Amino acid sequence: MPVPAAAASAQRQLLRDSVFHRIRDAIIDGTLEPGERLLDAELGAWLGVSRTPIREALARLEAAGLVETKPGRYTIVSPIDPRTVRDAQAVTAAMHELAVRVAVPALTDADLAAMREANERFAAALAAGDVVAAIAADDAFHGVPVERAGNAAVRAVLDQYTPVLRRVERIRFASLVGRESVAQHARIVEFAAAGDAEGAALEARRNWTTLSVHAEG
Structure with missing residues (x-):
């Protein structure tokens, strides 16, 4: 049946x-x-x-x-291999750049508010040393433009390669270095709110390419 x-x-x-x-x-x-x-x-x-x-x-x-x-x-x-991380980083940064460029014209006030709120949670988690909460908030922040872009291929690629980077971010978000991402997130929202898709997209790319790949493992 x-x-x-x-x-x-x-x-x-x-x-x-x-x-x-x-x-x-x-x-x-x-x-x-x-x-x-x-x-x-x-x-x-x-x-x-x-x-x-x-x-x-x-x-x-x-x-x-x-x-x-x-x-x-x-x-x-798998050990945390710098080359594997660099490869995943290049692909992930390109996908987020594409997603943001496509999403910005369609972002609503509610979307921008959700991104700001996620970044506030991200900053609070970093300040508290809560790496799990920081990664969840970071996922929520970037998830808004990815979902608004509506590109299933982008989502599939990110689902495959983002976990490789999250292992390294677990180290990065436990340090002061990770706090630069808070400012980068804020700039992405600022560009997006102004309707500057190109500026927001390039800032999103920078956000994913600043991750250190000199990981231990």
Whole structure:
């Protein structure tokens, strides 16, 4: 019957996505550290799922540069590699530049207010040393123009490559260096409020290219 089959397929997709996001987030927040071995049985016991969604999630994480696999030998959390970060940074910066350039003419007063509010939360989180909250607020800030741009390809690329940068930002946002992003965010909003799509887009690009890639790992 088509309806139950579709429902079962949707449930499997939701399960795969949930497993992927939980392992990905554990890598980003440092729960799973660079070089740590990832065993199907242990991950399955932790997440309460079978081997299949675990293997699917690990394959997606490998494509995103967060996991390394040697077939028949091991699967580990990827070390933070400067070249991988630089590659992800270049792509991510270009996507945010494009998203902002397209989004600015369509941004509403509510959108601009949401960006300002997210930046205030971002600044408060940095001041408090709350890296998790800082990353969430940063995601919220940049998410406004990305969603307003309405480009599914941009969202897909960012979903793949942003997690690589978030591992480095976890270090950056724990330091005073990360606070420059607050001023950069404010300039993006200022340009956007003035209708200057080019200025806002270039500032968004600078925001993503100032991330230090000399990470440890």
